[in-house]
Amino acid sequence: MDLSFIINELGENRESYLNAVAPPVFQTGNFACKTVADMRHALQHETEVAFYTRGKNPTVVMLEQKIAALEGTEAAIAFGSGMAAVSAAVLSRVKAGDHIVCIKKPYTWANSLMLKFLPRFGVEVTMVDGTDAENFRRATQNNTVLYYLESPNSFTFELQDIRAVTAIAREHSVCTVIDNSFASPLFQNPAQMGVDLVIHSATKYIGGHSDAMGGIVCGSREAIHRIFKSEYMTLGAVLSPHEAWLLIRGLRTLPVRMERVAQTTRQVVAYLQQRKEVAEILWPFLPSHPQYELAKAQMKNNTGQFTVRLNTTDLKVIERFCDSLRHFLMAASWGGHESLIFPVAATVDPDSFSATGLFNLVRFYIGLEDADYLIKDLEQAFAQMYP
Template identity: 75%
Template sequence: MDLSYILNELGEDRAAYFNAVAPPIIQTSNFACKTVADMRFMLQHEAEVDFYSRGNNPTVDILEKKLAALEGTEHAIAFGSGMGAVAAAVLSQVKAGDHVVCVNRPYIGTNKLMRYFLPRFGVEVTMVDGTQAANFAQATKENTTLYYLESPNSFTFELQDIAQIVDIARERNICTVIDNSFATPLLQNPAAMGVDLVVHSATKYIGGHSDVMGGIVCGSRERINRIFAAEYLTLGAVLSPHDAWLLLRGLRTLPLRMERVAKTTRQVVAFLQRREEVAEVLWPFLPEHPQYRLARKQLRNNTGQFTVRLQTESLAEVERFCDSLQHFLMAASWGGHESLIYPAAAAYMEGKFRSSLPFTLIRFYIGLEDPEYLIRDLEQAFARMKE
C-alpha cells in the first residue's frame, strides 16, 4: 500500500461528506437507531459499528485505519493520550499473579505503571537491561505473560534487538508490546519483526504541532477487539473526534517533517561533537555508538532526539547553559515544530537528585527551525556556561 495513499485517501469517503477535502469532525456522543432490531445489532457488534462515541466514531475510525496501515497491522485503536494506550495494552495482557519483563528506564509514565501501579494489583515486574536479548530470557518465569520494549529508550536511547526478543517470547508463548513513539511508523515497523502490540504517543510526531494529545495501539484484529471490549470501553481513555481530526492533519505532513527533522539533527549533532563543553552525545546513529549497527538495521533513518552529557561537574554551569538557550524551549514532550531541551538537572530537589540519571545529561529534541539558527543559539549558551 502506497504511503501517499494511506496518508491522503485511506479510510476517507469524500462523496459521503460533500466532497470536502478534509474529513469532517463528527462531533456527536450518540448515534440513533431506527428500530429495536437495529439497536440490538449495534449492541452485539459495538466493535464494528458507530453506536456511541465512547466506542467508535467516524472521524476516529479514519485515523485508526491509517495508523494500522502505516504499522502494517490488521487494526488499531485510538486513546486520549499515549499513557492511555500504553496502560491499556499492558493491562490487556496481565492479571493478578502474572509476571512482566520490562526494559530498564522506559518513559516515566510507563516506569510508574510498571514499578508502582501493577504491583498494587498482584502483578510482578522485573526491569532488565534490554541491550542484551538474553536478559529477557533469564528474567522469564513460569508466570511471565508480557515482554515490554521501548526501542530506543526515552532518555539515553538504548536499543533492543526486537527480532531476537520476539523469538524468545514466541518460544514461551509470551506477548510482546513495544512503544514505537521515537521512530514513528515511517522509520520502524515492529509488527513486521513479530511484535504483537505496537503503541504510540500520537501527541508527539504524529500530531506534530504540540496542540493535541493522543495514543494508538496497533495489532491483530483479535487483540484490538479484546482491548476495545475491556480496557477501552471500561476505563474510558477515549480520543475525541476533534483530537482525531487534529492527528489526521498531522499525518498529512509527517513524511516531510520527519525528513526535515532528521537532516537538521545530523547537522546539530555534528556541531555538538566538536565542542569541548560536550563530553558525549548519546545517539545511536553515530558510527562509534555500540549499537550503531542495530540502529541501522531496525530504523530507516534517524529522528530528532538525542542526549548530551556536558563536560562539567558543576550543577550551576549546567543550569546556566540551559537557562541561556533562547530558541530551545524547556519542556517535557517532543515531536512538534519547536526544538526542546529536557535537563536531568530538573530532578535536583531538596539537596539531592531524585533520578538515576547524572545531572550533566540534557535531552534535546530538534524541531523544524533552520539548523544555523539553532547552532547560533547553542554557541551563545556555551559562551555563557562558564561565566
C-alpha cells in the same frame, strides 16, 4: 499499500460528506437509530458500528485505519494519551499472579505502571537490561506472559534487538509490547519484526504540532478487539473526535516533517561533536555508539531526539547553559515543530545536590527550524557557561 494513499485517502469516503477535501469532525456523543432492530444491531456490533462515541466514532476510526496501515497491522485503537495506550495494552494481557519482563529505564509513567501500579494487583515485574536479548530469556518464569520493550528508550536511547527478543518470546508463548514513539511509524515497524502490540504516543510525531494528545495501539484484529471489549470500553480513556481530526491533519505532513527533522538533527549533532563543553552524545546513529549497527538494521532513518552529557559537574554552569538558550524551549514531550530541551538538572534539588548520577544530561529534541538558526543559539549559550 502506498504511503501517499494511506496518508491522503485511506478511510476517507469523501462522497459521504459532500466531497469535502478535509474530513469533518464528527463532534457528537452518540448516533441515533431509526428502529428497535437498528439499535439492537448497533448494540450487538458496537466494535464495528458508530453508536456511542466512547466506542466508535467515524473521525477516530479514520485515524485508526491510517495508523494500522502505516504500522502494517490488521487494526489499531486510539486513546486519549500515549500512557492510556500503554496501560490498556499491558492490562489487556495480564492478571493477578502473572509476570512481566520489562526493560530498565522505560518512559517515566510506564516505569510507574510497572513498579507501582501493577504490583498492587498481584502482577510481578522484572526489569532487565534490554541491550542483551538473552536477559529476557534469563528473566522468563513459568508465569511470564509479557515482554515490554521501548526501542530506543526516550532519554538514554538504548535499543533492544527486536527480532531476537520476539524470537525468544515465541519460544515461551509470551506476548510482546513495544513503545515505538521514538521512531514514528515511518522509520521503524516492529510488527514486521514479530512484535504483537505496537504503541505510539500520537502526541509526538504523529500530531506534530504540539496541540493534540493521543495514543494508539496497533495489532491483530483479535488483539484489538480484546482491548476494545475490556480496557477500552471499561476504563474510558478514549480519544475525542476533535483530537483525532488534529492527529489526521498532522499525518498529512508526517513524511516531510520526519525528513526535515532527520536532516537537521544530523547537522546539529555534527556541530555538538566539536564542542569541548560536550562530554558525550547519547544517540544511536553515531558510528561510535555501541548499538549503531543495530539502529541501522532496525530503523530506516534517525529522528530528532538525542541527549548530551555536559562536560561539567557544576549545577550552576548547567543551569546557565540551559537558561541561556533562546530558541530551544524548555519543556516536556517532543515531536512538534519546535525544538526543545529537557535538563535532568530540573529534577535536582539544589539544596541537597551531589555531583553523581545523570544530573549533567540534557535531552534535546530538534524541530523544524533551520540548522544554522539552532546552532547559533547553541553557540551563544555555550559562551554563557563560563562568563
